[in-house]
Amino acid sequence: MRNFLVGLFPALMLALPAQAADVSTFSLENGMDIVVIEDHRAPVVVHMVWYRVGSADEPAGSSGIAHYLEHLMFKATDELEAGEFSDTIARNGGSDNAFTSYDYTGYFQRIAADRLELVMRMEASRMDGLALVEEDIATERDVVIEERNLRTENDAGALFNEQMRAALYLNHRYGVPIIGWKHEADSLTLEDAEAFYEAHYGPNNAILVVAGDVDPQEVLSLAQTYYGTIPANPVIVPRERTQEPPQLAERRLRYADPRIGNDYVVRSYLAPERDAGAQEKAAALTILAELLGGSPTNSVFARKLQFETQKAVYTGAWYSGQSLDDTSFGMAIVPVEGVSLDDAEAALDQAVAEFLEEGVDSEELARIKMQIRASEIYALDSASSIANRYGAALTSGLTVKDVQAWPAILDAVTEENILAAAAEVFDKRKSVTGHVRQSEEVSQ
Amino acid sequence: MIRAFLALSLTVLLAAPLRAEGVPIQEVTSPGGIDAWLVEERSIPFTALEILIKGGQALDPADKRGATNLMMGLLEEGAGELDAQAFSAARDGLAASFTFDSSRDAISITARFLSENRDEALALLREALINPRFDQFALDRVREQVLSGLRSDVLDPNEMASRTLSTLGYDDSHPYAHKTEGNLESVGALTREDIVTAHRNALVKDRIYVGVAGDINAEELGVLLDDLLGDLPTSTVPLPEQTAFAAPGGVTVVDFDTPQSVALFGHSGIPRDDPDFFAAFVANQIFGGGGRQSRLSDEVREKRGLTYSVGSYIVNREYADLVIGQLASANDRIAEAIDVVKEEWARIAETGVTAEELEEAKTYMTGSYPLRFDGNGRIAGILVVMQGQGLGVEYINERNDKVNAVTLEDIERVAKRIYRPEDLRFVVVGKPQGVEAVN
Numbered sequence: 001m002r003n004f005l006v007g008l009f010p011a012l013m014l015a016l017p018a019q020a021a022d023v024s025t026f027s028l029e030n031g032m033d034i035v036v037i038e039d040h041r042a043p044v045v046v047h048m049v050w051y052r053v054g055s056a057d058e059p060a061g062s063s064g065i066a067h068y069l070e071h072l073m074f075k076a077t078d079e080l081e082a083g084e085f086s087d088t089i090a091r092n093g094g095s096d097n098a099f100t101s102y103d104y105t106g107y108f109q110r111i112a113a114d115r116l117e118l119v120m121r122m123e124a125s126r127m128d129g130l131a132l133v134e135e136d137i138a139t140e141r142d143v144v145i146e147e148r149n150l151r152t153e154n155d156a157g158a159l160f161n162e163q164m165r166a167a168l169y170l171n172h173r174y175g176v177p178i179i180g181w182k183h184e185a186d187s188l189t190l191e192d193a194e195a196f197y198e199a200h201y202g203p204n205n206a207i208l209v210v211a212g213d214v215d216p217q218e219v220l221s222l223a224q225t226y227y228g229t230i231p232a233n234p235v236i237v238p239r240e241r242t243q244e245p246p247q248l249a250e251r252r253l254r255y256a257d258p259r260i261g262n263d264y265v266v267r268s269y270l271a272p273e274r275d276a277g278a279q280e281k282a283a284a285l286t287i288l289a290e291l292l293g294g295s296p297t298n299s300v301f302a303r304k305l306q307f308e309t310q311k312a313v314y315t316g317a318w319y320s321g322q323s324l325d326d327t328s329f330g331m332a333i334v335p336v337e338g339v340s341l342d343d344a345e346a347a348l349d350q351a352v353a354e355f356l357e358e359g360v361d362s363e364e365l366a367r368i369k370m371q372i373r374a375s376e377i378y379a380l381d382s383a384s385s386i387a388n389r390y391g392a393a394l395t396s397g398l399t400v401k402d403v404q405a406w407p408a409i410l411d412a413v414t415e416e417n418i419l420a421a422a423a424e425v426f427d428k429r430k431s432v433t434g435h436v437r438q439s440e441e442v443s444q
Numbered sequence: 445m446i447r448a449f450l451a452l453s454l455t456v457l458l459a460a461p462l463r464a465e466g467v468p469i470q471e472v473t474s475p476g477g478i479d480a481w482l483v484e485e486r487s488i489p490f491t492a493l494e495i496l497i498k499g500g501q502a503l504d505p506a507d508k509r510g511a512t513n514l515m516m517g518l519l520e521e522g523a524g525e526l527d528a529q530a531f532s533a534a535r536d537g538l539a540a541s542f543t544f545d546s547s548r549d550a551i552s553i554t555a556r557f558l559s560e561n562r563d564e565a566l567a568l569l570r571e572a573l574i575n576p577r578f579d580q581f582a583l584d585r586v587r588e589q590v591l592s593g594l595r596s597d598v599l600d601p602n603e604m605a606s607r608t609l610s611t612l613g614y615d616d617s618h619p620y621a622h623k624t625e626g627n628l629e630s631v632g633a634l635t636r637e638d639i640v641t642a643h644r645n646a647l648v649k650d651r652i653y654v655g656v657a658g659d660i661n662a663e664e665l666g667v668l669l670d671d672l673l674g675d676l677p678t679s680t681v682p683l684p685e686q687t688a689f690a691a692p693g694g695v696t697v698v699d700f701d702t703p704q705s706v707a708l709f710g711h712s713g714i715p716r717d718d719p720d721f722f723a724a725f726v727a728n729q730i731f732g733g734g735g736r737q738s739r740l741s742d743e744v745r746e747k748r749g750l751t752y753s754v755g756s757y758i759v760n761r762e763y764a765d766l767v768i769g770q771l772a773s774a775n776d777r778i779a780e781a782i783d784v785v786k787e788e789w790a791r792i793a794e795t796g797v798t799a800e801e802l803e804e805a806k807t808y809m810t811g812s813y814p815l816r817f818d819g820n821g822r823i824a825g826i827l828v829v830m831q832g833q834g835l836g837v838e839y840i841n842e843r844n845d846k847v848n849a850v851t852l853e854d855i856e857r858v859a860k861r862i863y864r865p866e867d868l869r870f871v872v873v874g875k876p877q878g879v880e881a882v883n
Contacts, residue, residue, distance in 0.1 A: 083746065090804070093807065093809075112815060139748060142749030150704060154601060212818075259701075261597070295532055298533055298536070310585075313588045364533075373539070378556065381492075382819050
C-alpha cells in the first residue's frame with residue numbers, strides 16, 4: 001500500500017532554470033494543441049495523443065464506454081485493418097498502448113525517433129476515420145469483461161474502492177468506475193461506441209505530446225501535414241458535468257470479503273483540485289498528504305500510530321490534485337492484530353486532531369520541500385514521464401503555465417496554508433469512512 | 445509470484461538492450477578490486493547505482509525461511525548512530541533514495557543521489573549496508589509489516605498459483621520448492637540473531653555486481669566502490685545446487701472462491717548458455733512473448749476474447765530453467781482458454797513457425813533493441829543484469845546478429861525442445877468449470 005504515494009509530486013521544470021526540461025508548445029488552426037519535450041540522450045521518441053474525454057463524460061447508462069472505445073481504437077480505420085496499427089508499430093521495433101481515466105483518454109507509441117512520421121500518419125487516421133464492424137466489437141467486449149474481472153472482481157480491495165467512490169460522489173460521474181459497472185459494460189453496443197467517438201474525438205479535443213530525440217519545428221511540420229488536415233469536429237463543446245451538491249451527511253460503509261487478508265479502515269474526503277491560475281490550495285493539500293502519510297517512518301501517522309502508540313502496522317495518506325472537478329483526500333490505517341477497526345479509526349482521528357493542535361514539524365516540512373526540489377532533477381531522466389505530466393494536466397483543465405508554476409507554488413506553501421487547508425477539508429459531512437474486514441463477525 | 449516470473453523473464457529481454465555504438469560502457473575496477481560497469485552521463489546532476497549480490501533468499505536455512513527478506517527490509521531502519529527515524533530523516537533531507545530488495549536468487553540495492561551531496565548520501569548508504577543496527581523494536585515493527593503482506597499473499601490467486609507450481613515442480617530439499625519470503629510461522633519465529641546471520645551471509649563482496657549510470661567518472665566511481673563496499677566480508681555459505689522443474693504434465697486445481705480463474709503453466713526450459721538459446725528466445729517471441737502480436741494473444745484474446753492478457757516466458761533462474769505461461773479467464777471460460785493454449789503448445793512443437801512470423805519477430809527484436817537505453821536508472825539496471833548473466837560488454841554489439849542468425853530450421857528444432865505439451869503442468873486457482881484435474 002505504500003505505492004499509493006508514488007508519483008504524488010508531479011515533478012517538473014523550474015526552480016533550477018539550467019536544468020529545466022526543454023519544452024515547446026504550438027497550436028494548429030483546427031484547435032489541436034502540441035507540446036514537444038526534447039531529450040536527445042537516446043534515439044527514441046514517445047508520441048502521444050490525449051483526448052479531453054474520459055469516463056466522467058459518459059452518458060448515463062453507458063458506463064465503461066470511454067474505455068471500451070479506447071480498446072476499439074485498435075480495430076479498423078478507413079486506412080488500416082483491425083490490428084494493423086499495433087502490428088506495424090511492432091514491425092518497426094516499437095510498442096504502443098492506450099489508457100483511459102476519468103478526465104482523459106490517451107494513446108501512445110514508443111519507437112525509434114526516425115519513425116515518427118509513420119506513427120503520426122496512423123494515429124491521425126484513427127482520429128476521424130474509425131471504421132468499426134460488428135464482428136470486431138463482440139470479442140473485444142469479452143476482453144474488457146475479463147479485464148474488469150482481473151482488475152476488480154478478483155480483487156476485494158478494488159471492489160470496495162468502487163463502493164467508496166460511489167458513496168463519496170453524490171452527483172458527479174467520478175462515482176462511476178472507469179471500466180464501467182459490470183451490468184452496463186456487459187451490454188455496450190457498436191452504436192454506443194460510435195456515438196461516443198463522434199461526440200468527442202477530433203483535433204479540437206486533442207493534445208499531441210511528443211517527447212524524445214526530436215526537433216520541435218519538425219514535429220510541428222509533421223503535425224501540420226497529418227493532423228492539421230483533419231477538420232475540427234463541430235459537435236465538440238466544453239465539458240459541463242453534473243457537480244456535487246452541498247454534502248451534509250457523513251457516510252459510513254462496512255464491507256466483508258473472505259479474500260481480505262488484513263482488515264483496515266479507509267477514509268475519503270471530498271477535496272478541491274488544482275485549477276488553472278489557482279493551485280495554492282491544492283499545493284497545500286499535496287504537502288499535507290506528505291506530512292500526514294508520506295514517510296513510512298517520519299510522517300505524522302507513522303510517528304504517532306506506528307512508533308508511539310503502536311496501533312498500526314501501516315498508515316497512509318494521499319491526495320492527487322490533478323482532476324477537472326472535485327477530487328478526494330484519502331487516509332487509511334491497517335491496525336495491528338488485537339486492535340479493532342473502531343479503535344483504529346479513533347486513533348487515526350486523534351492523530352489528525354493532535355496534528356492540527358501541534359502544527360507542522362518544520363524540519364519534516366523542509367525535508368519534503370528538499371525532495372520536491374530534487375524530484376525536478378530526477379524527473380529529467382524520463383522524458384516520457386514529463387510527457388505524461390503535460391498530457392494529464394492539459395486534459396484536466398490546467399495550462400502549460402500552470403504545469404511550470406507548480407513546483408514554485410509547492411515550494412511557497414506555509415504552515416498556515418497547510419493547517420487552513422486541513423481544517424477546510426477534514427469535515428466529516430463531506431466524507432466516507434469504510435471498515436473493510438475478512439469476516440462479518442466483529443472480533444473483540 | 446507471477447510478478448517474480450515476469451521480472452525474471454524481463455531480465456532475459458533486458459539482456460539485449462544496448463545500442464552498439466551509442467552509449468559507451470566503461471569497465472571499472474576500483475583500487476580495492478571491486479568491478480563495476482559505468483555509463484557516464486553528465487547532463488543531469490544525479491547518479492543511479494544498482495547493486496546485485498547473488499545468493500538472496502535461497503540462502504536461508506529451511507527453518508529460517510524469510511530471514512533474508514526481513515533483513516533487507518531492516519536495512520533502512522537504523523544504522524550506526526542513527527535509529528530508524530533519524531536514518532530516514534537524514535536520507536530524505538539529502539533527497540536520496542535507497543531501495544533494498546531481495547528475491548529468491550539475489551538481493552538488490554537501488555540508489556539514486558544528487559551530485560551536490562553525493563558523499564553524504566553514500567556515507568549514509570554505507571552505514572545501512574555495513575553497519576545496520578537491527579534494533580529489536582524495528583525488527584518487531586517490520587516483521588508485522590511482512591506478516592501482513594504474507595496474510596494477503598495467502599488469499600491472492602496469483603500467489604497461490606505460483607506457490608503451488610513451485611511445490612509441484614521442485615524437490616522439497618531445494619529452496620525453489622518453498623516460498624522464500626517465508627511463512628507466518630517461520631517469520632514469526634525469527635530472532636535478531638537470525639537477522640544478523642542473514643546479513644552476514646547475503647551481503648558479500650565476492651558475489652557482487654555493480655552498474656552505474658550518471659554524473660560520475662571512472663576514477664570517482666573507483667573511490668566510491670571501495671568506500672561503499674570495501675568492508676563487506678567474503679562468502680562462507682555455499683550457493684544452492686542446480687535443480688530442475690520436474691512436475692509431470694497435468695492440471696492441478698486449487699479451489700478458491702473468486703470469479704476469475706488464474707492459470708499458471710509451465711515445464712523445464714533451456715539454459716541461457718545453450719547454443720540454441722537464441723532460437724528459443726526468438727521462438728518464444730513469436731509464440732507468447734510478443735505482447736498482443738504473439739500467437740497466444742492472437743488465439744486466446746483477439747480471436748476468442750477469452751482473456752485480457754496471456755503470455756509465455758523463457759525463464760532462466762539461477763538454478764533452474766523454465767518455460768512458463770499465464771492467463772486469467774472467468775470461471776466458465778477458463779477451460780476453453782486452457783484448451784487453446786494446449787493446442788498452440790502442440791502446434792508450434794509440431795510445425796514450427798512461418799517465414800513471415802520469423803521475419804516480423806526479428807524486425808521487432810532488433811528494432812526495439814536500441815530503444816531501451818533511455819535513462820540513468822534503466823541503464824544501471826541493464827548493466828547489472830548483463831553482468832549477472834555472465835555476458836561481456838561486447839554482447840551489445842553481437843546481440844542483434846545473434847537474433848538475425850536464427851533460421852526456420854533452428855526454430856523447428858528448438859520448438860520441439862521447449863514446447864512439450866505432454867509435460868505441461870497447469871495450476872488453476874479459482875472455481876473453474878469443466879477443467880479436469882489430476883491434482
